[in-house]
Amino acid sequence: ETGTGKDLLARYYHDQSGRKGEFVAVNCAAFPDTLLESELFGYRKGAFTGAGADKEGLLHRAQGGTFFLDEIGEMPLTSQAKLLTVIESCRTRRLGDTSEETLDIRFVAATNCDLADMVARGSFRRDLYFRLTGIIFTIPALAERPEDIPLLLAHFLRREGALGEREIIDPDLIMEFSSRAWPGNVRQLESEVKKLVLFKTLANEDSLTDLAGVLVQDERDSGTTSLFDQVEQFEKTLILQALRMADWNKSKAARALGIHESTLRAKMKRYDLDTAFPS
DSSP states (O other), X not given: OTTSSHHHHHHHHHHHHTOOSOEEEXXXXXXXXXXXXXXXXXXXXXXXXXXXXXXXXXXXXXXXSEEEEETGGGSOHHHHHHHHHHHHHOEEOOBTOSOOEEOOOEEEEOOSSXXXXXXXXXXXXXXXXXXXXXXXXXOXXXXXXXXXXXXXXXXXXXXXXXXXXXXXXXXXXXXXXXTSOOTTHHHHHHHHHHHXXXXXXXXXXXXXXXXXXXXXXXXXXXXXXXXXXXXXXXXXXXXXXXXXXXXXXXXHHHHHHTSOHHHHHXXXXXXXXXXXXOO
């Protein structure tokens, strides 16, 4: 499946390898055939129309490190042939150049495609397939490994600066995240953590757990919405959270949001939030 965390595993593999060079990643589905080759190999000034200066290729950047080819199944056949040559010879040459450079690179590839089936259909090179399948890891969907959710949650919170290295996550926050289906897998979880940290900052909220509960409920209530509706829902959630924090005092809530009280009142009227006040 997509979004299962293949890039995280590749980066962890690099970090544990002891290799001194960079971890360089390229999404093979993000570039057309000609552009992909210029990104991989680089080029010399004047190699083609628009090549106004020398450019280092991603392969050169990965010298002494790890080169991660994400979505390798989307790479065009012509580029597959050139990649195979690089892997087998450990040498590369910039477009428009006459000299080659020896490479010391560890290649890691990932895909959500059935490469064996693609080989049978002729859309993926058999020789490249066998070059890349020395060690294979299959990463299941996040729903099949719920025990990973606390670890991933801690990783993303620390990366966003919302959790200290020795700090422990609130068990209720783990329960909140563990109770969700995560059809978008690790990518969706990462996105939700980023949104949670952003909302926490904007709402000046202390508790990630309380805010996570509010956001999840808002998502369940709103369903699939347009970008405009999501922005409005975002603003409505912030206002409600500020009001709750201020014990429903509009002046305090407006100060916390950094807006005038008249603006807050207008927005409350627009979103019909007066009915939300506790009786």
